[in-house]
Amino acid sequence: MTDATDTRTEPLPLSVLDLAIIGSGETAGDAFANSVALAQRAEARGYRRVWYAEHHNMSVIASSSPSVLIAHIANHTSTIRLGAGGVMLPNHSPLTIAEQYGTLASLHPGRIDLGLGRAPGSDQTTVRAMRRDPAASDRFPEDVLELQAYLAGESRVAGVEAVPGAGTEVPLWILGSSLFGARLAAMFGLPYAFASHFAPGALLQAIDVYRSEFRPSAQLAEPYAMAAVNVIASDSEGDAERQFVAMRRMRVGRFLARRGQELSDDEIDQLMTTPQGQQVAQMMHYSAVGTADVVARYVHEFAAAAQVDEVITAHASATIEERLRSVDLLADAHQLAGTPVAV
Template identity: 50%
Template sequence: MQLFSLLDLSPVPEGKTTADALANTVALARAAEAAGYHRYWLAEHHNMVGIASAATAVLIGHVANATNTMRIGAGGIMLPNHAPLVVAEQFGTLATLYDNRIDLGLGRAPGTDVATARALRRHMAPEDSFPQDVQELIGYFGDVPEGTAVRAIPGAGTHVPVWILGSSLYGAQLAAHLGLPYAFASHFAPAMLQEALDIYRATFKPSPALSEPYAMITVGVCAADTDTQARYLRSSQILAFARLFSGQPGKLPLPVDDIAAHVPAQILAQVQNALSCSATGSPATVKSQLETIIEKHRPDELLVTGMIHDHDARIRSFEIVADILTGMIEDEKTPGRRSHSAGISA
């Protein structure tokens, strides 16, 4: 592993507004760039009062304008919600405005509830056209001849890097078949992580986009000066997931001292299982936990994420994690230690 990146869902804390959340996203992106993060990704979610990144392409442009060197992208765009041509035009415009800094991660899920999905799509097709839609979209970014009937303008010739996202084996199989980089959503669905990575690496077919497999895994993080403080801060995200699992989603809750007193044991067990690919605690604790995850799964790149109610504490958490990962990468470069990164120019 030679690179680390950050996934921001632009959470809306209790007592705050979506405007506050969007301002926090810009501040966090600037701090992440200063701390050495390689990418800063935002995700498409709809009809969720606790997440402010619904208009993902718009927010990516806003963050790209507020930063200078870090790659900015989608982790991801839920392609079934959109016509491939529209996505190509949006991200082609972003790539034209922010030369060689834009990523496009594509997901197959709707990123919302059924009613909202219908509102987004209007006419939902019963068949799964995701693989065809991905290839159509990639085609729009290519060197399309001027006489072609349909072109993405802007978009044609931008060669925006496309990633396949997934939380099951389907995305791993598709990414391997198309020869694309792959990102696994292990921060909330870790069950099939290792099997998906194994399938992706074993069946990967080289493509014009990528000569060898490149896998990124997502890890939840919450770092603070002490283990106790970190567990307290982490309780906000646990509460948020518990309410989501209970059918009562909302804004990011305030942290609590005793999470077990606020969440039924059965729900708490489900949440802890879903969020098990994570590192929480003091710098030493987080370092140990991240080392275990990286050693087990050998990602080419690590994508970290985490929702903390207090904005300053959230920035500090990601700064601590950046210091830890920078040190780990430097250690890996030490003679005698094996470097695992396949490398990716995107």
């Protein structure tokens, strides 16, 4: 794929991926209050949607039950789309997910998205604790079709109907970080979201495969791709860089420290010099860090070079005040156009 200038005539749609971070000294309840504030700010500033990802057994992430969190956020907002980005479908039966998101769609018509992934969303010990079938990932394509049929009111299982759910036709998305998800989304004619905020490696190839192999469906006539970017926008370059360093340390510590181990900044910086630390740091390759104009330009250049229709932004700062300011600053400058950049 070659670099491309963004020639769109409409403003680039921006969305928010909320990781429901439990900050230092905070509780899960604090994280949920912060998620409400973030969604309300995103709604007020014109972002298209807010998504929540299913993660398990992670001490700093509170979004283990996206459907419950979405219901709470929906009751505190009025127009913005809300969704799972995503539900790890092999952890669940398609019928259960159809009922959960059918319930949400019935309560909040026209506002619910359902992104689907096939990863466990945690480590292997937690997978066993969830009683997950090791072969469930192999059935992911069939489970997507079963779920889609429940939501369309055309059950593939005789005598079983999703109530609520049937006829709600909650829009499905395929999430991924590899060519598998790109090909599946193309084959099923579904929108595709790439997790480039932590798995950047295959972004360009995956989007290219998705677009070239796309088959129209009842849900989608033309391919529609979204990709994720870490964003830290601040009033000064120095403060944005400070926040980015803190975020990078937090992620390296999260992935490489033993459970219950508290590492100093110096110890984390030492870890970052190891191959494992460098690998974790590379996960943050797509990160827009700086003042409003710098971040907005990066996001637009990223969208053009990656050939995506929408960018979902993970505002990764440590505090809710910093995340809200980042959301505001990007919204202020989000219609800036830039020159192409190699992605």
